[in-house]
Amino acid sequence: xxxxxxxxxxxxxxxxxxxxxxxxxxxxxxxxxxxxxxxxxxxxxxxxxxxxxxxxxxxxxxxxxxxxxxxxxxxxxxxxxxxxxxxxxxxxxxxxxxxxxxxxxxxxxxxxxxxxxxxxxxxxxxxxxxxxxxxxxxxxxxxxxxxxxxxxxxxxxxxxxxxxxxxxxxxxxxxxxxxxxxxxxxxxxxxxxxxxxxxxxxxxxxxxxxxxxxxxxxxxxxxxxxxxxxxxxxxxxxxxxxxxxxxxxxxxxxxxxxxxxxxxxxxxxxxxxxxxxxxxxxxxxxxxxxxxxxxxxxxxxxxxxxxxxxxxxxxxxxxxxxxxxxxxxxxxxxxxxxxxxxxxxxxxxxxxxxxxxxxxxxxxxxxxxxxxxxxxxxxxxxxxxxxxxxxxxxxxxxxxxxxxxxxxxxxxxxxxxxxxxxxxxxxxxxxxxxxxxxxxxxxxxxxxxxxxxxxxxxxxxxxxxxxxxxxxxxxxxxxxxxxxxxxxxxxxxxxxxxxxxxxxxxxxxxxxxxxxxxxxxxxxxxxxxxxxxxxxxxxxxxxxxxxxxxxxxxxxxxxxxxxxxxxxxxxxxxxxxxxxxxxxxxxxxxxxxxxxxxxxxxxxxxxxxxxxxxxxxxxxxxxxxxxxxxxxxx
Amino acid sequence: xxxxxxxxxxxxxxxxxxxxxxxxxxxxxxxxxxxxxxxxxxxxxxxxxxxxxxxxxxxxxxxxxxxxxxxxxxxxxxxxxxxxxxxxxxxxxxxxxxxxxxxxxxxxxxxxxxxxxxxxxxxxxxxxxxxxxxxxxxxxxxxxxxxxxxxxxxxxxxxxxxxxxxxxxxxxxxxxxxxxxxxxxxxxxxxxxxxxxxxxxxxxxxx
Ligand SMILES: Cc1cc2nc3c(=O)[nH]c(=O)nc-3n(C[C@H](O)[C@H](O)[C@H](O)COP(=O)(O)O)c2cc1C
Ligand code: FES
Ligand code: FES
Numbered sequence: 096x097x098x099x100x101x102x103x104x105x106x107x108x109x110x111x112x113x114x115x116x117x118x119x120x121x122x123x124x125x126x127x128x129x130x131x132x133x134x135x136x137x138x139x140x141x142x143x144x145x146x147x148x149x150x151x152x153x154x155x156x157x158x159x160x161x162x163x164x165x166x167x168x169x170x171x172x173x174x175x176x177x178x179x180x181x182x183x184x185x186x187x188x189x190x191x192x193x194x195x196x197x198x199x200x201x202x203x204x205x206x207x208x209x210x211x212x213x214x215x216x217x218x219x220x221x222x223x224x225x226x227x228x229x230x231x232x233x234x235x236x237x238x239x240x241x242x243x244x245x246x247x248x249x250x251x252x253x254x255x256x257x258x259x260x261x262x263x264x265x266x267x268x269x270x271x272x273x274x275x276x277x278x279x280x281x282x283x284x285x286x287x288x289x290x291x292x293x294x295x296x297x298x299x300x301x302x303x304x305x306x307x308x309x310x311x312x313x314x315x316x317x318x319x320x321x322x323x324x325x326x327x328x329x330x331x332x333x334x335x336x337x338x339x340x341x342x343x344x345x346x347x348x349x350x351x352x353x354x355x356x357x358x359x360x361x362x363x364x365x366x367x368x369x370x371x372x373x374x375x376x377x378x379x380x381x382x383x384x385x386x387x388x389x390x391x392x393x394x395x396x397x398x399x400x401x402x403x404x405x406x407x408x409x410x411x412x413x414x415x416x417x418x419x420x421x422x423x424x425x426x427x428x429x430x431x432x433x434x435x436x437x438x439x440x441x442x443x444x445x446x447x448x449x450x451x452x453x454x455x456x457x458x459x460x461x462x463x464x465x466x467x468x469x470x471x472x473x474x475x476x477x478x479x480x481x482x483x484x485x486x487x488x489x490x491x492x493x494x495x496x497x498x499x500x501x502x503x504x505x506x507x508x509x510x511x512x513x514x515x516x517x518x519x520x521x522x523x524x525x526x527x528x529x530x531x532x533x534x535x536x537x538x539x540x541x542x543x544x545x546x547x548x549x550x551x552x553x554x555x556x557x558x559x560x561x562x563x564x565x566x567x568x569x570x571x572x573x574x575x576x577x578x579x580x581x582x583x584x585x586x587x588x589x590x591x592x593x594x595x596x597x598x599x600x601x602x603x604x605x606x607x608x609x610x611x612x613x614x615x616x617x618x619x620x621x622x623x624x625x626x627x628x629x630x631x632x633x634x635x636x637x638x639x640x641x642x643x644x645x646x647x648x649x650x651x652x653x654x655x656x657x658x659x660x661x662x663x664x665x666x667x668x669x670x671x672x673x674x675x676x677x678x679x680x681x682x683x684x685x686x687x688x689x690x691x692x693x694x695x696x697x698x699x700x701x702x703x704x705x706x707x708x709x710x711x712x713x714x715x716x717x718x719x720x721x722x723x724x725x726x727x728x729x
Numbered sequence: 730x731x732x733x734x735x736x737x738x739x740x741x742x743x744x745x746x747x748x749x750x751x752x753x754x755x756x757x758x759x760x761x762x763x764x765x766x767x768x769x770x771x772x773x774x775x776x777x778x779x780x781x782x783x784x785x786x787x788x789x790x791x792x793x794x795x796x797x798x799x800x801x802x803x804x805x806x807x808x809x810x811x812x813x814x815x816x817x818x819x820x821x822x823x824x825x826x827x828x829x830x831x832x833x834x835x836x837x838x839x840x841x842x843x844x845x846x847x848x849x850x851x852x853x854x855x856x857x858x859x860x861x862x863x864x865x866x867x868x869x870x871x872x873x874x875x876x877x878x879x880x881x882x883x884x885x886x887x888x889x890x891x892x893x894x895x896x897x898x899x900x901x902x903x904x905x906x907x908x909x910x911x912x913x914x915x916x917x918x919x920x921x922x923x924x925x926x927x928x929x930x931x932x933x934x935x936x
Contacts, residue, residue: 394885416774416796569863569889571775576822579887580850587853604850607818610791611777 098371100379102257105248105372112249121156121197122176123147124237125185128163128324129316129355131170135186139171142190156197159246162236162324165466165478166224169208174219174237181219182206211474211496224475227493229456229464232440233317233480236324241359244366247327253372255443259335260380268339268446269295275450276462277442281307281398281435281540282615284461284528290432293422295340297430302342304333305426305433307403308349308356311395312511313562315542317466317478318436322349322356325440326363330386332442334373337384340432345386346407350393361388395512395566399614400425400433402568413568414614435540437466457483461527465538471507471545472499481526488522491545502547505646506630510539512559512566513619515626516552535626537619551648552631553638557585559623567616574617577608581624590651593639598628643712650694653711657698659684659719660726661706668698668707684725686718735803744799751779751794759807761794762816762839764823764912765864770873772796775864778819778839782806791815813843820845826887828858831914836862856887860915863889867907867916875900880907 099105125131125140140160147156164172169183173193180202182193189206196203207215208222216222239246247253259268273288294302306329310318322329333345349357364386367373375383389407391397397412404426406412425431441463445453454462461483470476473495481490487507491497498504506516509526515536517524524530528538546555564578581604584597605621612618628635637643644652657668657677662684669677669685676692679685687698699707731746737754744753749772754761764776772795779794784804794807806812820839824847830836840847851858865882868891872878879901880893893901908916 416772416793418792418797564886567886569884569886570865571777572819572823572862573777575863575887575889576825576850579856580822580825580853583854600850600853603818604822607815607822611780611793611815611819613774613777613793 098369100371102261102378105253105257105378109248109251109254112245116249119177122159123156123193123197124159124161124174124176126162126164126167126170126172126237127160127241128167128170128320129353130163130167131172132355134167134170134184136171138187139173139185139190142187143173143194146190146194150194150198152194152198156194159240160242161239162241163320163478164237165233165320165480166222166475167478168476173206178202178217179219180217181208181222183208223496224477224479224494227485227489228480229482230480231444231456231464232328232437233321233466233478235328236320239325241324241326242362244327244363244370244372247325251447252327252443253331255446256331256334256372257378259338259446260378260382263446265295265339265341268335271450272339272442272445275445275453276460277438277445277453278461278528279435280437280441280465280538282537284538287434287438290420290422290434291336291340293420294342294430294432297423299424299429301344301429302340303426303429303431304337304340304342304345305403305407305431306333306345306347306436306439307398307400307433308347308353308436309391309393309395309398309403310350310353310436310540311393311398311566312468312540312542314470314544315468315511315540317468317541319353319356320478321436321440321466322353323359326356326360327367328440328443329436330360330363330367330373332439333386334377334384335442335446336432336434336439338382340430342432343383343385345384346389346426347386348389348391348403348407350391350397352393357388357390364388394568395563396568396614396616399616401614403433404431413570414616416613437541458525458527458530460529465526465541467509467541467543469495469543469545471543472502472547472550473497473545474499483527484525486523486525487517490526490543491522495545498545498547500547502549504545505548505550506546506552508536508544508546508555508559508623509542510537510622511542512562513537513616513622514539514542515622516546516555516630517626518630535622535629537622549646549648551589551644551646552627552634553585553588553644554646554648556624556627557582557589560585560620563616563620567620571613571617573608574612574614574620577604577612577617578620580604581621585624588635588638589644589649591638591642591649593635595639597639598632598635601628637712641712645711647709647711649711653694653709654689654715655687655692655694655696655699656689656708656710656715656718657685657687658706658708659723661704662725663704663706663727664725665703667701667703671697671701673697682724682728683721684719684723689715733799733801735799735801735805737805738807746799748799749795750781750783750792750797750799750803750805753799754781754794754805754807761807762842763795764835764839764862765866766795767866767870767910770866770869773865773869776819776823776862778816778823780812780815780819782809782812817843817845821847821849821851823862824848825851825854825856826859827862827913829860834914835912836914859890860913861891862913863891864912865891866910866912867891870906870910874904874906875902 171185173182173185277287278284308318399414400421401417402412402414464480466480475496508516560582567574569575647653676688733744761779763779774793774796780791781794871880879897
């Protein structure tokens with residue numbers, strides 16, 4: 096491929112690619128994201144390739160391996176175009192039938208998504224999970240092969256870069272981003288334009304631009320999906336940013352655990368360099384920009400800006416004291432503009448469609464869309480991109496399909512491990528940066544964990560504090576020791592050793608951590624405790640005063656017993672108990688030996704007669720005498 | 730270097746540009762406690778007991794005085810009931826890993842000054858105290874003096890601890906600076922050699 100030396104060259108190439116493509120030609124796409132690959136997409140793709148070749152259909156049917164669609168739970172995903180028929184959980188055995196059906200222009204009903212009313216939905220965009228999303232950033236993932244720059248260019252890619260370089264001055268690009276009110280998607284929602292401007296105006300050369308793809312939140316993977324599914328979009332945003340800021344060098348920091356993201360972005364960089372879209376004299380504009388990939392050790396705290404820059408400099412990836420913004424003094428003391436993957440990916444869209452278009456989506460102070468990782472007790476989990484201002488209820492019920500197993504919703508945790516939980520009464524809150532903070536939580540990078548009635552809020556707080564305790568770098572006292580003491584107190588409460596003064600103690604430690612910690616890990620670490628305490632205080636009190644776990648989760652505070660009126664002496668619990676704690680016989684009501692019971696809950700799950708009861712905060716009723724026969728046989 | 734005018738505890742202070750609030754406070758004799766700071770070293774920000782309240786642009790927040798640079802118009806408060814309460818909490822938190830300390834040590838002085846109850850949090854945690862608050866003064870001093878730290882950190886979070894690297898032990902010239910800077914008095918006069926576990930022991934879980 097010859098280098099593109101001008102904007103016209105790029106346009107010419109785009110036309111050439113499109114001319115070779117027939118939009119009506121059948122196209123089978125297979126998601127080749129990390130999750131689908133893990134569930135067998137690679138084998139499906141190989142089988143498709145072979146089947147198409149075997150039938151000599153290479154010229155008639157196109158096969159494409161795309162980026163992650165976000166509906167990973169239902170993977171491997173295969174979508175057939177132009178009809179956009181979506182097949183879920185596809186196995187290699189299904190492949191011959193799929194190829195046959197494409198030839199015959201027919202739909203395979205058994206591979207379709209089954210909707211809430213048991214109806215089968217064929218078109219991808221009709222599936223509720225997709226229907227209520229607005230996928231401006233993420234949508235292209237399912238159209239392009241992440242390893243093909245031609246796919247990206249065909250979709251209009253690098254057009255925004257050409258527009259910036261040839262129609263706009265760096266100042267104009269900066270103004271457009273400021274006008275768009277683009278806020279950082281990686282945590283705090285800091286205005287990107289303001290950060291760019293600070294870096295641009297700061298003294299010192301060279302300046303750096305950096306992509307943050309550390310993504311240490313457990314359960315979150317939107318950055319990975321963007322990076323591995325459409326790396327050119329992120330790269331294009333970064334180059335535009337570099338142009339606006341006056342940076343000649345950039346870094347893409349990717350966690351070690353994301354091998355496919357590293358691979359795909361490296362391929363993307365190489366291709367962009369070959370095409371003259373990166374490196375010296377980009378598109379003949381005279382602008383030079385080089386970028387390197389830095390593989391990080393993947394600790395949660397390494398995603399913090401100063402820690403990340405320490406790591407890029409080759410030092411230990413732990414936070415340093417920062418009272419001068421990294422945009423002024425970052426890598427090697429030089430102006431360094433760090434933004435999240437998703438933030439960068441929004442940039443080409445804003446330049447291409449204009450700030451006014453971007454501002455037309457979202458709420459007054461939060462513009463555009465946000466990608467969330469919707470997980471937990473909802474029917475449909477995955478990555479969802481929604482306009483800012485959508486309600487939590489719409490995300491959970493319309494897109495996520497409601498709570499699994501018909502259970503009751505209890506709370507949703509947003510913002511990752513240091514976010515907060517939000518109870519039912521706030522489900523109609525429009526989701527944006529500021530509203531979530533008002534509720535004591537945050538947007539964070541977009542984690543969203545849905546919890547049902549069987550969740551204990553004290554236990555949840557302990558879980559997140561435990562995660563942060565493992566991930567804290569340990570440098571400053573309030574974060575390191577505060578988390579240690581909080582974890583210990585929460586464990587005491589969960590295990591029935593809570594004391595009356597504990598809630599005051601928790602609040603005092605939380606306040607000190609919030610005000611005095613070195614970095615945002617520590618200043619936000621108490622959020623899960625504070626919000627559960629704020630919205631579910633009575634649950635804490637029940638644990639402490641009544642030694643009762645209302646959700647019946649905390650093992651030390653619950654007991655299982657067998658209701659003699661309901662037991663049929665079927666032996667199911669007796670056979671399945673892993674510690675032999677169930678006594679009884681063929682015609683004899685079963686009893687649980689409380690001293691032996693480890694509260695694993697197996698008996699509760701296997702009982703077909705609902706005879707095993709879970710109780711908390713009350714004494715275990717005495718068992719009937721040995722030899723008592725089941726009610727029906729008495 | 731330019732001059733910067735700010736206000737500390739109601740008193741106007743003229744400081745040099747680039748100074749920290751801690752340095753500026755010392756110009757006017759305002760006492761701010763520190764545990765991990767040494768003017769010969771770069772600010773580090775681990776103990777947080779130097780926390781002060783600043784006001785700028787109508788907003789107040791808490792910052793670590795040892796690292797926060799002075800600026801024109803800044804208002805600083807070095808003492809208030811809230812600050813005292815937080816410093817007391819911080820000292821009590823630091824006491825969890827410290828466990829015990831030498832009488833007369835810097836830590837001991839602060840425990841008394843702030844009326845801290847060192848067992849308040851420590852009693853809620855089952856750990857073997859190490860006498861160390863991980864302030865890093867010895868590590869940073871050592872790397873400054875020897876050029877190639879004989880001691881350093883291993884581990885993350887609550888497992889973070891100071892160890893001596895055996896392969897570098899011959900670089901130790903027993904200057905005892907580490908002993909001198911230690912705020913809890915953990916480091917015995919024999920130098921660090923015998924009181925620090927070796928990195929091999931730590932990694933093998935023997936200590
Ligand atoms: C403990 C901690 C972990 C963080 N992890 C990430 C991360 O994985 N990815 C990310 O983009 N930002 C992360 N951040 C936020 C970054 O410090 C920084 O604010 C962000 O990358 C800036 O980009 P943005 O303005 O585009 O959001 C983290 C912050 C903290 C305190
Ligand atoms: S990996 Fe296939 S949909 Fe996410
Ligand atoms: S002296 Fe400032 S943080 Fe320790």
